[in-house]
Amino acid sequence: MKPRVALLSTLLCSLLFIFSASSTSLAANATTSGQPSATVAADPLPSWNDGPAKQAILDFVKTTTDKSNPKFVAPEDRIATFDQDGTTWVEQPIYSQVLFSFDRVAELAPQHPEWKTTMPFKAIVTGDKAAMAKFTTKDIEVIAMATHTGMTADAFQTIVKDWWATAKHPRFDKPYSQMVYQPMIEVMKYLRDNGYKTYIVTGGGQDFVRTYAQQVYGIPPEQIIGSALDTQYTYNKEGQGILMRNPKLLLNNNGAGKAEDIYLFIGKHPKAAFGNTEGDREMLEYTQASGGASLEMLVLHDDATREYAYGPAHGLPDTKVGTFSQALYDEAKAKGWTVISMKNDWKQIFAWEK
């Protein structure tokens, strides 16, 4: 769509390299499942290998939808929450929304000549890979505010949709809509088919995810809970009511924020929650605190061949993007949460795989 996207592709190669260089030397830990799997005529989870992870999902749904079971869950309480980046789609080498921000800086640069000499913009505009590699969280924040605010809410949606239409993943060269994990799409559908309301609960921008979630996940905007900027209601020249996006974070939907915002938006504990990082801990704890039957799952990225491998849990390479610490892994084991091994539990990761 835009010539600058090519420039960005080059820049992103450096990030790709930085974040994934160590992911090829992976100590894969094959797990064996002694549990017999229920092979039925129509398997609701065909992309899953038989094993404890798949069985945990099947058991949870069977238990909570069986009226004769003491752990039956009333339909109105069937809430399932999914983290997005690294849980329902690829987050490496860097979050898609960060790529969007960088693309926007390149796009907007002609209107901001000062960016040529002002960091962190300068790094992007001049293609300084070494400087980009050193971006701090604060740098990313500054870039996010410059690219996500100052326009109406409606205008922002259009900007994201335009980007989304042509953006591709730097390694797989596929549109982001194809970077979603097929096993998770199956779980979402299976849960919905059994009366569960599915939500995305993401550290990413709520407005960003809402632009494509219906298409990608079959989840409507009102079931996307994410980090959110403050908006201000005002009037345009025609006197029509509009919402302006302010450079102020209203909801930081990560870690404890996920539990707090689930309560803010839904008003009750989830019964099932899926995540993959430190930022999902509290969401899973809050889910388990619902009492009765609940399902807590964490995706462990241990497949550098088909996707990526990072932890540092389980001896996997460390990463700044989607950290899954050994402490989280230990908590999962202690609390009966299920760790999904991407390598062993997922027969197929992407729908386009042969």
Next chain:
Amino acid sequence: MKPRVALLSTLLCSLLFIFSASSTSLAANATTSGQPSATVAADPLPSWNDGPAKQAILDFVKTTTDKSNPKFVAPEDRIATFDQDGTTWVEQPIYSQVLFSFDRVAELAPQHPEWKTTMPFKAIVTGDKAAMAKFTTKDIEVIAMATHTGMTADAFQTIVKDWWATAKHPRFDKPYSQMVYQPMIEVMKYLRDNGYKTYIVTGGGQDFVRTYAQQVYGIPPEQIIGSALDTQYTYNKEGQGILMRNPKLLLNNNGAGKAEDIYLFIGKHPKAAFGNTEGDREMLEYTQASGGASLEMLVLHDDATREYAYGPAHGLPDTKVGTFSQALYDEAKAKGWTVISMKNDWKQIFAWEK
């Protein structure tokens, strides 16, 4: 349930008197409708008199659900928002949540001996009607914080449910669940039957309304948008994740806040919105700004006999609770919003009326 409720009933009589004393001398403005009404076998709005208000609702639904109509609205965009106090149920002589706060002060007073000498609590504890009548917004806020915070989110729900089980309206002596307007219940059902998702968008407390909204309106907690306190995720003695309610307002869901929060929670413009005060103006404007067909309605309380009469719009008595100004009335007329005359448009107000 609690002996103190009787005490509060006495106190509330004063407020009742203060706020409704002037509502008996009402200049009712009868409107006549030249429009023929479609009397069909099964009228979806039997509590409505034929007239422009009823017709506006029927026309809106017909237009937006007819695929051959250029103003057809896709099912996923069928969003209808309802203010609560004064729009879907009685708000006079004072908001039910304020009554709840006063009851809680009486209930908690033994644990707070200092309240006997500290305003505004002293006024409630000692039954000082004159002082209560002078409560400022700040006083009400102080009382709200003292009675709504410092407990877990789950515990607060239980407190409200207990209150709700026995609380009655001071004038009508009915449980609050019966103080709902039957015509609005019919509109909600009619809209839902035609694919609309119904939301309550209230200046009242989101958590408060969520405890009874399913029972009263058939609306689940996740479709209640209201003013909300900040919560903080932490752990109880057993190490379980809990949410504590903090004395800090996160969302002030009134006026511009209604448009902002609708966007935060739903991510799109409503197609229909119902209100009755200044605090609903921006919600209606934002609804109309959706483009295409939309429905904006305001309830005018002009029936002192069956309910209450207040404005000051249209020459009705002024009020501090649910102000409907002449300016709002004029804006409604100028923008094609429909003003519902409670006296003329509603055949029946409450389900229990003969």
